[in-house]
Amino acid sequence: MKRREIAAGIGAATLLAGTAMAQDASPPPMIGAITEVPGIRVGHFTETRRPTGCTVILAEEGAVAGADVRGAAPGTRETDLLDPSNLVEKVHAVLLSGGSAFGLDAATGVMRWLEEKGIGFAAGPARVPIVPAAVLFDLAVGDHRIRPDAAAGFAACEAASADAPAEGSVGAGTGATVGKLYGMARAMKGGIGTASVRVGAITVGAIVAVNAVGDVIDPRTGKVLAGARDAEGRRPFGTTEAVLRGELPPPMQAGMATTIGVVATDAVLTKAQCRRLAGAGHDGLARSIDPIHTMSDGDTIFALATGKSGLPGNMMALGAIVPHVMAAAVQRAVRAAKAVGGSPPGMSELD
Template sequence: MLKNLLTDIAGVRVGHADDKRLASGVTAVIFDKPAVAAIDVRGGGPGTREGALLDVANTVEAIDAIALSGGSAFGLEAGGGVQAWLAEQGRGFAVRGAVIPIVPGAICFDLLNGGDKNWGRFAPYRDLGYAAAKAAGSDFALGSAGAGLGATTANFKGGLGSASAATPAGVRVAALAVVNAVGTVTIGDGPWFWAAPFEIGGEYGGRGLPSSFTPDMLAMRSKGGAAATSVENTTLAVVVTDALLTKAQAKRLAMIAQTGFARAIYPVHAPMDGDVLFAAATGEKPVDPLIGLTELGMVAANVVARAIARGVFAATALPFLGALPAWKDRFG
């Protein structure tokens, strides 16, 4: 049965590990078989692991997992934990007698959300990455969980969302998003989501759009106001399809799919954001390389927008003084 999750793609599992006191966590996307993958980076302040490996000019075609983490640059260690778990399973890219698990990743900044970040000499993200990989399965929580636990937006608690769909030809595509944007996912001070036109079945409240847009609704709201910096914000997304794609085609899918960010976040791809999207293909169904890939990207962008809105819709507020409210606290 389909669950409107990234794991609607066969051979994909997702696991979370987080620490409520830390107010941060890790999400691991595990592929049962290596998946062809690429990356598209549009934010002005990204933090990535193995991003160069995903360049279409470089050798390795397929990956074993993706690690998404809070913790800013400290969170890049989460990939090492996921890699360690995969190594125990004998998974990885073989180089004669050596086997190296391939685990790209990306991070978001959640160091100022009220959680206790005094972790001592070493940050906890490697251990959280291992735990997230070990916990991976077909069901996973949305909202304030995993890498979305500490996420925030300009006006509401951010979080982790997911959604899935299929093209008319039956090629399935799904997305997972960690929403920690400098801008807003909702319109003005109301309950409406920018991604409302793409909502399916009331998955983020069914509020639709306002009857008209006022100047106040279109004014920029930014996390931190004038004090916002290039390292404080990021939306991370993973798009997976069961299509049979080359690495170059996966790159094009990532580029088209990232337009879903612009359908769900206002403003987006700013100097204060580190927006990153990974696209991966499990290689089950052939697609036409022109019209078929274009349609797949179109559906993927819609799915990304829906995943972003669901992340904020499902979030719960952090239990700290001055913490941002959750959408459901005000409108639920």
């Protein structure tokens, strides 16, 4: 296996800012946003009292959905409902949130917003909005008692738009960090990123909140874009290479990280096909985050198919496209991330 190159020669100030380091690397090939997929809108809520927030991906007309949970410490809601053998075919939104398990409360606000619009699954006298959700751990950044709640989820819906959403330190990516295997003091900022591509008559998009134990790498060059830094905090040193050299990390508490996201397409898909598409999204994580799916991550990917193109999805083609789009979204997340107040040592704002 070819050893990854490590980005070098970057000034300490850039590292301390917690931003992506391979500034000379060419940009990811995927451009656009998940909102390029017809039928998808995105809204952020960013908490001002500490670095945290939530992001809602709305599919108000309903979208066939699937999910794939790979991390060992997930925090999720309504993922069992998405099993292909279960009743409900479509969801109306997906929520990505900070705040660890507390952040699942924000999905209640999304449900309330959809209910007020008369959107939901017909169940007797009521319409029940279907809102799967996943959370990431950002409680180590700032006051852990402040986390997204139902009001935050409602506010994210109010802010939703078909325009390209903001990236970096916003919404569910506000308190995200990466490269935590050797402790938060040597970590860097993560964030939220999005990308899309149109192939023929089909559009594929992704959005992801990157809060990984591992390093974010450019899969084309192997360079570390953001991740664990050396003991002096001056440069990245490559987490996996350090472990292979015998530099074993200290024990980590489970659930201290997690990367969560959504892939979407306007192709017509079944629930089973959406589940496979979510799995392909994890392939994109594996290409751009190293290590991935650790015992301290709860990595979860949802897949949405709006069917707006009216065309059946070619699963071989979609399976090839989705990992590239997801990997591009991961890279964009850390490239757009900014240091924020309350960040861990080594990630403070520049004077």
